[in-house]
Amino acid sequence: MASFLIAPMLPFSAADLRRRLSADPQLADAHHHLGLSLALQGEAATAIRLLRRVPWLTPSRLDALITLGVALLEAGRFAEAATTFHKVLGHAPSDPDALQGLGLVLDQLQPGGDLRHLRRASKVRPLDVETMRNLAAALDHRGCLLEAITLLRRAAALSPESAIVHLDLGASLGKLSWRTASWTASLRAATIEPGSSTALIHAAAALASAGAHVRALACLDRAIDRSPTEPTPFRRKLAAMCYVPDFNEARQWSVSQEFARRFAPASPFRPFTNQPQPERRLRIGYLSANFHNHPIAHYLIPLLAERNRAGTEVYCYAETAHRDAMTARLTEQADHWRRTNDLSDAEVARSIRADEIDILVVLGGRFERNRLLVAAHRAAPVQISLHDAGTSGLGTMTYLIADRVMVEPVSRRRERFSERVLRLPSLHIFERPDATPNISPPPVLEAGRITFGSFNNPMKVNDRVLAAWGRILAAVPYSRLILKYIDLYEDPDLKARIHGRLGVGSDRVEFVSRIDSPVDHLRSYARVDIALDTFPFNGETTTWNALWMGLPVVTLSGETLVGRLSASLLRPIGLDGLIARDSDGYVEIARRLASDRNRLTELRATMRDRLERSPVCDARARARQMDRLYRWVWRRWCRDNAAGLPSSDRTNRRAAP
Numbered sequence: 001m002a003s004f005l006i007a008p009m010l011p012f013s014a015a016d017l018r019r020r021l022s023a024d025p026q027l028a029d030a031h032h033h034l035g036l037s038l039a040l041q042g043e044a045a046t047a048i049r050l051l052r053r054v055p056w057l058t059p060s061r062l063d064a065l066i067t068l069g070v071a072l073l074e075a076g077r078f079a080e081a082a083t084t085f086h087k088v089l090g091h092a093p094s095d096p097d098a099l100q101g102l103g104l105v106l107d108q109l110q111p112g113g114d115l116r117h118l119r120r121a122s123k124v125r126p127l128d129v130e131t132m133r134n135l136a137a138a139l140d141h142r143g144c145l146l147e148a149i150t151l152l153r154r155a156a157a158l159s160p161e162s163a164i165v166h167l168d169l170g171a172s173l174g175k176l177s178w179r180t181a182s183w184t185a186s187l188r189a190a191t192i193e194p195g196s197s198t199a200l201i202h203a204a205a206a207l208a209s210a211g212a213h214v215r216a217l218a219c220l221d222r223a224i225d226r227s228p229t230e231p232t233p234f235r236r237k238l239a240a241m242c243y244v245p246d247f248n249e250a251r252q253w254s255v256s257q258e259f260a261r262r263f264a265p266a267s268p269f270r271p272f273t274n275q276p277q278p279e280r281r282l283r284i285g286y287l288s289a290n291f292h293n294h295p296i297a298h299y300l301i302p303l304l305a306e307r308n309r310a311g312t313e314v315y316c317y318a319e320t321a322h323r324d325a326m327t328a329r330l331t332e333q334a335d336h337w338r339r340t341n342d343l344s345d346a347e348v349a350r351s352i353r354a355d356e357i358d359i360l361v362v363l364g365g366r367f368e369r370n371r372l373l374v375a376a377h378r379a380a381p382v383q384i385s386l387h388d389a390g391t392s393g394l395g396t397m398t399y400l401i402a403d404r405v406m407v408e409p410v411s412r413r414r415e416r417f418s419e420r421v422l423r424l425p426s427l428h429i430f431e432r433p434d435a436t437p438n439i440s441p442p443p444v445l446e447a448g449r450i451t452f453g454s455f456n457n458p459m460k461v462n463d464r465v466l467a468a469w470g471r472i473l474a475a476v477p478y479s480r481l482i483l484k485y486i487d488l489y490e491d492p493d494l495k496a497r498i499h500g501r502l503g504v505g506s507d508r509v510e511f512v513s514r515i516d517s518p519v520d521h522l523r524s525y526a527r528v529d530i531a532l533d534t535f536p537f538n539g540e541t542t543t544w545n546a547l548w549m550g551l552p553v554v555t556l557s558g559e560t561l562v563g564r565l566s567a568s569l570l571r572p573i574g575l576d577g578l579i580a581r582d583s584d585g586y587v588e589i590a591r592r593l594a595s596d597r598n599r600l601t602e603l604r605a606t607m608r609d610r611l612e613r614s615p616v617c618d619a620r621a622r623a624r625q626m627d628r629l630y631r632w633v634w635r636r637w638c639r640d641n642a643a644g645l646p647s648s649d650r651t652n653r654r655a656a657p
């Protein structure tokens with residue numbers, strides 16, 4: 001229920017209320033209290049039916065109308081809820097609950113609209129914490145973070161033992177890039193409610209975003225201990241471990257196996273009804289929470305646009321909180337669009353089975369709000385992991401798609417996968433930007449000193465990366481380093497940590513904190529001579545952007561898939577010389593490149609042409625490769641199905657070591 005509606009102490013149990021109504025169906029109080037009880041239990045449809053009778057029995061019962069309005073709001077019946085709250089305000093124009101309810105409804109019907117009803121409710125009830133929370137949430141959604149934080153700090157002062165207020169405060173502080181304040185507020189919530197894992201998950205996110213991954217993992221381990229049957233903190237751990245240098249391949253494998261043991265359903269799977277015809281039109285499902293302006297969507301759109309439409313029918317299963325221009329493009333390219341936001345993993349899997357999807361592609365499964373565990377329910381005959389950071393650990397995930405650089409041949413491979421790895425010649429595919437700046441000469445030619453830069457997420461900037469960068473700055477006299485990633489470098493504690501680890505004067509490090517348009521962001525690369533990659537989690541879109549703007553990118557190739565992302569971009573364009581095998585080599589490549597202005601100039605002049613002539617920009621060829629790959633795995637499933645092999649045998653016997 002909406003947070004402003006506080007459940008009263010009901011005078012009777014639901015069973016008692018039903019008995020009273022059976023004896024006398026005209027009892028308005030019984031209808032109201034039973035409706036409220038059912039609404040609080042999530043039985044909205046029955047609650048709404050009961051609550052509609054109260055005003056008919058007693059027209060003056062505004063409290064029942066408010067409860068009805070809230071039940072309609074919770075059920076997503078926004079137009080009916082608005083009518084109900086308007087009716088209350090016609091009798092009581094300053095009723096704070098009706099004002100809040102109408103404000104929340106209009107926030108759904110008119111995103112980004114005015115907040116006059118929520119502000120009026122706040123004036124009528126200036127010291128009510130729940131009223132502050134609702135107004136703060138609406139302000140947060142509109143990007144008015146400072147005002148939202150001010151309100152939430154007042155709410156925290158009024159209700160210092162409210163875990164939910166501290167949790168809200170931590171989330172808003174995190175969006176403003178005040179990472180230390182964010183995790184402090186979240187940990188305060190965890191202290192108040194020691195049985196809840198939510199606050200610890202939020203604290204871990206704030207710590208990880210500032211690069212403090214060891215502490216983030218400690219928070220997630222505490223969350224796992226508190227909620228051992230809840231998959232979210234464990235899935236977040238799968239993501240967090242990819243950023244930690246000391247979290248080696250063996251430990252990552254162990255965590256992924258434990259994840260599968262804990263959360264994969266134990267019940268047997270029903271047989272599939274898909275027709276095992278090898279050459280028929282295939283139904284391909286893509287499952288993601290990133291069908292908006294996100295790297296995953298940018299990787300996918302060329303494949304959908306250039307696919308063989310006669311051979312494939314595409315379904316998108318979208319866990320997307322908001323729509324933007326990229327969502328519209330994907331919707332146009334897909335044949336079918338399914339929202340998954342209000343469904344459980346099992347329900348999403350049932351929906352995919354009902355659509356008779358032949359091949360389900362799970363995109364970036366461990367990250368953000370993605371639904372990795374849908375694959376654990378065996379949603380489709382063939383299930384593929386794409387653009388994830390490593391193995392899912394799930395025996396039901398049939399394949400993982402990578403390329404020949406990201407994943408080494410079996411004979412040399414240290415990283416383990418529960419899936420069979422399918423290695424394309426090259427995996428990356430990027431669209432040419434519609435509007436893109438011209439490439440400028442290396443800034444060293446005018447400035448007289450080298451400028452290094454990294455525009456990667458500070459989540460990837462760990463102490464080993466900073467140690468290597470500090471050595472590079474020491475080896476290249478008068479050189480500078482520019483760090484940029486939207487507005488995350490606003491955090492003073494993050495800046496202090498970076499300065500301390502680099503060991504150079506503050507005048508040699510510049511933090512750029514602003515949210516640019518895509519074109520202006522690309523223009524920022526004109527200030528940089530050499531891009532420095534992160535490790536063990538490399539850049540991907542960031543590496544592409546730097547290369548597109550003519551910059552050489554120095555990378556360190558590691559032992560895991562995410563440690564070879566940049567190498568898999570550099571190798572197809574003939575720049576193997578920028579790929580180091582250890583930190584000493586990384587520092588030496590950067591030092592040597594910084595001393596060769598002719599090489600920097602030549603790379604700047606030829607880089608974009610290298611990219612445009614490479615597989616990285618050939619969307620049609622990559623889409624055809626994917627079409628052939630999908631057909632191959634489907635033929636294989638049809639062959640195995642005809643042989644009568646159980647699903648588990650078909651998966652496990654092909655698992656790569």
